[in-house]
Structure formats: structure tokens, C-alpha cells
Amino acid sequence: MKVLVNDGIEEIGKKLMEEAGIDVDMNTITQDDLSTRLNEYDGICVRSATKVRQNLIDNAPNLKVIGRGGVGLDNIDVDYAHSKGIKVVNTPAASSRSVAELAIAHLMSIARNLHMSNRAMSLRGSADFAKLKKAYSNGTELEGKTIGLIGLGRIGQELASCAFGLGMNVIATDPFVKEATIKIGPKHLGLTTTVVTTDIDTVLTSSDFISVHIPSVKEPIIGKKEIEMMKDGVILINTSRGGVINEEAILDGLESGKLRGVGLDVFVGEPSPDAQILSHDKISLTPHIGASTEEAQNKVGIELAQKIIESLKNS
Ligand code: NAD
Numbered sequence: 001m002k003v004l005v006n007d008g009i010e011e012i013g014k015k016l017m018e019e020a021g022i023d024v025d026m027n028t029i030t031q032d033d034l035s036t037r038l039n040e041y042d043g044i045c046v047r048s049a050t051k052v053r054q055n056l057i058d059n060a061p062n063l064k065v066i067g068r069g070g071v072g073l074d075n076i077d078v079d080y081a082h083s084k085g086i087k088v089v090n091t092p093a094a095s096s097r098s099v100a101e102l103a104i105a106h107l108m109s110i111a112r113n114l115h116m117s118n119r120a121m122s123l124r125g126s127a128d129f130a131k132l133k134k135a136y137s138n139g140t141e142l143e144g145k146t147i148g149l150i151g152l153g154r155i156g157q158e159l160a161s162c163a164f165g166l167g168m169n170v171i172a173t174d175p176f177v178k179e180a181t182i183k184i185g186p187k188h189l190g191l192t193t194t195v196v197t198t199d200i201d202t203v204l205t206s207s208d209f210i211s212v213h214i215p216s217v218k219e220p221i222i223g224k225k226e227i228e229m230m231k232d233g234v235i236l237i238n239t240s241r242g243g244v245i246n247e248e249a250i251l252d253g254l255e256s257g258k259l260r261g262v263g264l265d266v267f268v269g270e271p272s273p274d275a276q277i278l279s280h281d282k283i284s285l286t287p288h289i290g291a292s293t294e295e296a297q298n299k300v301g302i303e304l305a306q307k308i309i310e311s312l313k314n315s
Contacts, residue, residue: 001312002040004029007047009069013301020309035059042315043308045069052076057084065089065311069300070291087315089307093154094299095291099265100158103211103239104166106263106284107147110235112139115261115284140260143167148207150221151214151240152177152197159211160195171207173200204229209237216241220249227253237263239290242270247277254282265290 002023005014009026017024022043029037031051038044038060045067046052052066054077066076068090078088109115113136120132147163149156149172160170160182170182174197184191203210204226214221222236223246230236236259238245247268253259263284267273270288277283 001042003043003045003067003308003312004038004041005045006034006050007045007069009045009304010298010301012298013045013069013305016302016305017308020305022309022312038063042312043067045304045308046075048072048075050075052081054080057081057086064315065308067304067308067311069304071095087311089304089311091300091303091307094303095293095296096154096158098293098296099155099213099239099290100162101293102265102286102290103155103159103213103237103263104162106237106239106265106286107142107209107211107235109284110261110263110282111142112136116281119281142209145169145208146171146206147209147211148172148203150174150200150203150210150212152180152195153213155239156180156211156213157182157195159213164193168209170195171203172197173203200226201229205231207231207234209235211237212240212244214240214244217244220244220246222246222249224249224252227258230258232258233260234258235261235263239263239265242267242273247274250283251276251280254280 002025003017004025006028014024014026035056038056039062042062043065044052044063047069052075057063057077057080063086065087066081068076071090071092073088073090076088081088117132117136124132144167146169149159149170152172152174156172157180161184163170164182164184172195177197179194179196181192181194184193208231212222221244227249250262254262261282261284265286266288267277278285
């Protein structure tokens with residue numbers, strides 16, 4: 001069996017496939033040349049760069065599996081592949097911990113004013129040390145506070161695990177997950193607890209911190225009305241998709257003091273987020289790096305290789 005890895009894979013993924021007897025070709029073939037070359041392979045691994053469209057699939061009669069390192073399948077004609085008996089596999093779970101830890105990083109940053117302090121210290125740290133110390137001395141601890149999770153899927157559950165580890169109470173809402181078993185602390189301790197989900201209004205009105213972990217939506221799930229329902233001084237985090245929270249409502253909520261701070265990894269209009277959002281001193285910002293850790297990339301490599309091996313074995 002021969003697999004083309006066109007957008008790269010971690011070394012561990014290549015090794016696993018080779019150990020399973022697969023001939024792995026790591027040489028990228030240009031999109032134009034793929035239509036005449038893909039028939040040499042039984043499988044192809046891509047990330048987001050290579051497009052696997054209908055015309056390509058039609059020119060690759062030997063193709064048995066298309067692997068996508070990551071979550072989104074927008075670059076693959078999935079239904080058409082399935083109609084031709086070709087499996088399509090991806091790695092949705094590999095980055096959950098990384099995204100959850102980034103949400104915690106934003107939360108900690110805002111709770112202790114790190115996002116503002118970092119900006120101000122580099123400009124005025126020497127001239128205004130005492131003033132800055134006073135300005136940023138109103139931090140808040142996470143322990144004992146309630147975090148409300150909107151979406152209790154893979155990332156929501158990982159975040160619940162992080163939050164329990166930090167001594168927080170966790171509440172969550174999810175129309176499709178009624179309860180979830182959450183591990184607490186290192187895996188070898190085997191400690192778990194259960195989160196039973198509730199309605200969104202309870203999450204909005206009872207949480208000190210709110211973090212959103214749902215798929216992209218047509219209309220924002222959090223707008224002006226939802227922010228008004230929240231306690232005063234809530235910290236709001238979005239690492240899911242831009243547009244899940246209305247950005248104008250965020251700016252209003254910060255202005256009124258309803259929101260203490262907001263952590264954003266995702267934005268409407270990526271890769272050119274709104275200038276008011278980018279320049280707001282109460283928003284902690286990262287450029288969509290939720291899944292970007294070495295560990296997540298390794299897990300992507302392992303999960304993808306295992307799914308490719310499994311698919312080719314059963315083909
Ligand atoms: P998942 O499918 O495992 O979980 C999503 C959960 O949201 C599901 O349980 C679903 O029932 C729930 N849900 C759907 N609509 C809801 C609603 N209206 N209210 C409450 N819950 C609702 O997905 P996941 O792997 O946890 O990913 C969550 C989000 O994170 C996705 O939008 C994904 O694109 C995003 N993500 C971001 C990054 C990043 O780099 N920042 C990386 C990976 C994933």
C-alpha cells in the first residue's frame with residue numbers, strides 16, 4: 001500500500017504507517033500535478049492546503065482513504081468520496097487538551113490583568129512602576145469560582161477537567177450531552193466526577209467565568225441580551241469560532257463593565273479581525289493558535305496514522 005503525505009505529518013505518524021508496512025511518500029505534489037499522479041497511491045494525507053475535489057477523486061481509481069490532519073473537512077468532497085467507496089478520516093480529538101489549556105491561559109491572564117500589564121510594562125514599566133502596580137492589583141483567584149461551559153463536547157470536557165483541577169465549580173449547557181464523566185488530575189490517579197448539563201439561562205446567570213465550545217453557528221449564541229443576563233464582572237472566553245459571540249455585544253459589555261475581560265482566539269473576519277477588538281485593552285488576544293502545540297501535532301500524527309492503517313487494512 002502506498003500513501004502520499006502531501007501537507008506533512010509528524011515523524012511519529014510516518015513511523016507508525018511504515019511499521020504497518022505502508023510505503024509513505026512525503027514529497028509534496030502540486031495541486032495541478034495531483035490529478036495525473038494521485039492514481040499511484042492507495043491513500044492521501046492532507047491538512048488544509050491540498051484540496052481533494054471530485055475531479056481529483058475521479059482521476060484516482062486506486063484511492064481507498066483520504067486522511068485530514070485536523071478537524072475541518074471543507075477542502076475535501078466528502079460525500080463524493082463516500083459515494084466512490086473512499087473513506088475520509090480526520091483527527092477531531094487530537095487538539096482538545098491544547099484548546100482547553102489555551103482557554104485557561106486566557107482566563108488566568110484576565111483574572112490577574114496579565115494581558116494589560118504585559119502591554120503597559122513594556123512601555124511604562126520603569127517610569128510608572130508604582131502606578132501600574134496599583135492599577136493591576138485587583139486580581140481575582142480562580143479557586144472556588146464557577147465556570148460555565150457552553151458546549152460540553154471534547155474541548156468542553158477537557159476544560160472541565162482543567163477547571164476541576166484548579167478547584168473551580170463547573171456548570172455546563174449542551175443540548176446533546178446530558179452528562180459527562182470528567183477526569184480530575186493525572187490519569188494514573190483514576191479520579192473522575194460527573195457534570196450534568198443544565199439550561200443556558202442557568203449558565204449565563206450563575207457563572208463567574210464563561211467559555212464557549214460549540215461548532216460555528218449562523219447567528220451568535222451570545223449577544224447583547226445574553227451578556228445582560230450575566231453577573232457583573234464576568235470573564236468571557238471564546239476559542240471556538242469567530243461569530244459565536246457577537247463582537248459588538250462584547251465591546252458594549254466591556255464598556256458597561258458587565259464584562260471584566262474577554263479572551264479571544266477566534267474572530268469574525270479572520271485573518272483580518274476588527275480593529276476595535278484588536279486594540280481593546282480588556283481583551284486578551286491570540287491568533288487562532290488553540291490547536292498549535294507540539295503535543296497536539298504529535299497526537300494528530302498518531303491518530304491520523306492509526307486511522308489510515310485501519311482503513312487500508314479493512315479495504
Ligand atoms: P465537539 O463537537 O466535540 O463539541 C461541541 C459541542 O457543542 C457538542 O457536544 C454539541 O452538542 C454542543 N453544542 C452545539 N450547539 C450548542 C448550543 N447551541 N449550546 C450548547 N452546546 C452546543 O467539538 P469540539 O472538538 O469540542 O470543538 C468545539 C469548537 O472548538 C468547534 O467550534 C471547533 O471548531 C473549535 N476548535 C477551535 C480550535 C482552535 O484552534 N481555537 C481548535 C479545535 C477546535
